[in-house]
Amino acid sequence: MSQSARYGIPDSRGFFGAYGGQYVPEAIKARLDELSRALDAALEDTSFQRELESLFVHYTGRPSPVFHCANLSERLGGAQIWLKREDLNHLGAHKINNTLGQCLLARRMGKKRVIAETGAGQHGVATAASAALMGLECTICMGEVDIERQHLNVIRMEMLGARVLPATSGQRTLKEAVDEALALWISDPDMFYVLGSAVGPHPYPYMVRRFQSVIGREARAQMLEELGRLPDVCLACVGGGSNAIGLFAGFLDDADVRLVGVEPGGRGTAYGEHAASLCLGEPGVLHGFHSYMIKDANGEAGCVYSISAGLDYPSVGPEHAQLKDQGRAEYVSVTDQEALEAFFALSRHEGVIPALESSHALAQAMKMAPGMSGDKALLVSLSGRGDKDVAQVAEMLREHKIRQPEV
C-alpha cells in the first residue's frame, strides 16, 4: 500500500496534529501497545498484505466500480456525479474492508476471540462474517433497545455464528454496548477488539484508515481510467469517519481535489438535534481520544441525533479534526430532509437505493452540482446500500412523517 508522506501517519504517541492520542487507563494502554506492535509488523509483511488483497478480490468482490449517474446529473444540470460503489461489497457496505483487516490481524496475533460493539448492526454483521471466515469466536455487544430495533441484523449475526450480548445498563444503546465490549476485552488477553470506525485511541484510527484506504486508492485509478483526470471534488458522509478517510486517503496529495466530509445535520443546528461534531462541536476527550466532540457545559458527552443510526456519534475520527484545522478538507452538514430527498432521487433515477448514511454525501453533491459546469466531476462515496433502511423509510411514509418527492 503506498502511503502519503505528509498525511495519514500519526506521531509516536498517536496524534494527528493536536488530535488522537491514547487517553485510556493503563490496563487498556498495555493492550493498545501490543496491538500497535502487531499492526506495524503486519503492515510491513507482504504476505499479510497479499492475503488481505486476495480476500478483497475473492470474498468482498473488489474492486468496487465507479458509476456515472448520467440521469441524475442531467436532471440537476451541472457537474457530473459519480459514485464509488461500496454498496456492492459483500454485505453491502464499506465496513467489511475494515473487519477483514482487523480479523486477519487478530488471527495473526494468535487471538482466539473477537469482540465488537454495534449500533444499527452493520459493523456487527461485518465482524461476525469476517470472524466466521477466519475461524474466530465472535461476540457482538449491542444495546437492548437496538436489538429490538434491528432484529433482522441480530438474526444475521447469530446465523453467522456470533453470540449477541445485550447491553442492559443506562440507555441500552451503542454507548452501553461499547462499555460492555471494553469490559470483556480488558479482562480477556486472548480477545481482540474489532472497532468499527476511524475513532478510539491509537492505533485504531490509523489502522482503520489503512484498511479503508483501498476505497480511495481504487477510486483514484478508476477515475483516471474513466475520465483521464481526477475528480474535482470527493464527498463522503462522516459518522466516525471511516469511509470518508478511506476515500480521502487516495486524494490527499492531490491539492486540486476538494475533499468534502458531510455530517448529519439532523433536524437543525440546536443542541440535541444533530450529530455534526466537526461543524458544531469543540475539541475534547471522549472514548480514549482527543477530537472535535459534542458535549454539554460540564464536558459530558452530548446528546446527538440523526435519521441514520450509523451517523449519530458525538465525536469524530482525529484525522478529520486535523484535516479540518489544516483546511485540507471541508466539513459541512445536511439535514435529514435533504438526505431523504437524495435517497429517493438515486432510487428513482438511477435504480440504486442508497444507505441513509451515504445519502447525506449524495445530498451535498446534489446541492453543489447545479452551480458547477458540466465538465466538472463530483465523486461520492456510496458507502452502503439502503436495503437496511427501506423499512424505516416506509414507516415514516406511512405515518406521514415524510413525503415521497414527486418525480
Next chain:
Amino acid sequence: MHILEEKIRKATAAGRPALIPFLTAGFPDRALFWPTLMELDENGADIIEIGVPFSDPVADGPVVEEASRRALSDGVNLRDILRELVERRGLIKAGVVLMGYLNPFLQYGLENLARDAEKGGVHGLIVPDLPFEESAPLRAALKERGIALIPLVGPNTGTERMLLYAADSQGYAYVVSVMGITGERADLAPQVAATMSRARAAFSLPLALGFGLREPAQLAALPPEARPDAVVFGSALLKHLDNGGSAEEFLARWK
C-alpha cells in the same frame, strides 16, 4: 512527605491498613451524599475518594457506572462538587482525593481546577484515562499547589511503566487487583500478589490496593509481602449503601 502519604504511614505505624472508601458524588442521592461522606470521615476513613460522575467511565464496573449515571441525571457536576468542598473546608479530617475522567477536568480548565481544588482542600487527583505520556500539563498545574496526581497501575502494567510513574508521583500508588475494570470480585485474582511485589519494587510510595475489595479476609489470603498499605473500596461500599446499609457498619468490618 505529602499529606496523603503521611495519612497512610500513620495507619501503617498503628499496625493496620489505611482505609480509603470511594463514594461517587451525589450518592446515594444529593441530600445524603455529604452526611454519608461525613459518616465515613468520622468512622475511620483515612482518605476519601470522591468520584466525579462522567457519561463514559471506561475504567469502571457496572456499580460505579450506574452510580455515575444516577448522579448525572440528578445534575451533579464538578463545579458544584468543588464549591461544596470549599464550603466544608476544614471539616473533613480524612485526606480528600477526586477521581474523575479527563474531559470534565479539561472543560473546567486545568488551572482553574488546580486553584479551586486547593481552595476546597483536595489533596490528590486520580484520572484513570490520563496515561503518563499525556499528563504533563495537569501534573504541572497540580504540583504547584501541592496536589498529588495518583498513579493507577495494574497487572498488565510493565515494570518500566511503573518506574516512569514512580519517578514523578506523590501521595500513594493505586494498584488495581484484577485485569480490567472496577467491580466487586469474590476472590482477589491470583496475579495480585505478583503485581503487588512488582509495584513494591518500583515505588517507594505506599501502595493502595483497590477494585473488588469487600472484606478483610480477602487480604489475609495474600502473602504478607503482597499486602497493601491501604485498601480502597468502591463497588462493595456503594452496593452496601444502596441496600440501606450505613457507612459506619461498612467500615466497622475493617477495624
